[in-house]
Amino acid sequence: MDFTFDNNIPIYIQLLEYIKIYLISGVFKCGDKLPSVRDFANTFKVNPNTMQKALSELESMNLIYTERTNGKYVTNDKNLIKKLKDEYAVELAKSYFEGMKKIGLGKADSIKYLKEIDD
């Protein structure tokens, strides 16, 4: 897979977002072992230092943890992942309503459009 990065935004922040989505969507599940920093960096084709920085941030958010000498793992706290998912869903919903507001549609109308969309 190809990952695109916007050069205007710090790369580690974009990596952070990619990995968060992986955690939310269950590509990596609670308790799963993560690839090594170097392998992970190769997957995204980024500098290992940048990957390390992104993983450190995730660790400080308690989303992943390091088992000494053994590598990094996804948190076992399912509620934490669920909370992250909720936050993301709210953000996506908000941005949808904001977009609709710009073209003069209120919440009720916006929801109507949502329902009309075929899957």
Next chain:
Amino acid sequence: MINMELLKIKKLSKSFDNKKILDDINLSISKGKIIGLLGKNGAGKTTLIKLINDLLTPDSGEILFKGKTIGVYSKEHISYLPERTYLDKSMKISEVINYFSEFYNDFNKERAYKLLENLDLDLNSRIIKMSKGMQEKLQLILVMSRDADLYVLDEPLSGVDPATRDYILDTILSNFKEGASVIISTHLISDIERILDEVVFVDKGKIVLASSADELRKKEKSSIDDIFRRMFKC
């Protein structure tokens, strides 16, 4: 405390025919970083790189590699990709591999073979028969197959197509020794900036800016390429 400083450049100056090419350069490079040496053509990048590789003598100032003045010791641990190839083109690929492996103790033959295999290159073919792009890839493979402490790559991206550019960046990223540093000089910033830890802007023989790449993006809210263009508008 462990000394993380790999390369230290102090008050370095160099002139050719009374023209100052490098003027009082001070730069410190620590272990485990990828550094972009960015500047327009003629800014002094190649001269600085040649000085780091002990191919030129400074007029004044000094360069220390792991605390020692550069020379035989630094050459054993710095892997250098020159702007122009120095390979004997009548050689076969297998001969070049043997040549490198005899010349450099840190040359990893297995890695070189593996990388060549990925390119479907016949080890018995002669360099002169290879396309320009393939020759550049071969040269990069030779340089990245060393377990060096510092890799110095002079314009590895110039004159290659976008697919080859991706190949070059991937090869650098997946092969530099863990904990080693990489200096990449280029004027093609947008292609390379995502892999850089630090950027050093060189202009008219001086270092005008040295910063962490992500810090600079955060501060200026724009890409390194844009910042560079704004600073050096013609």
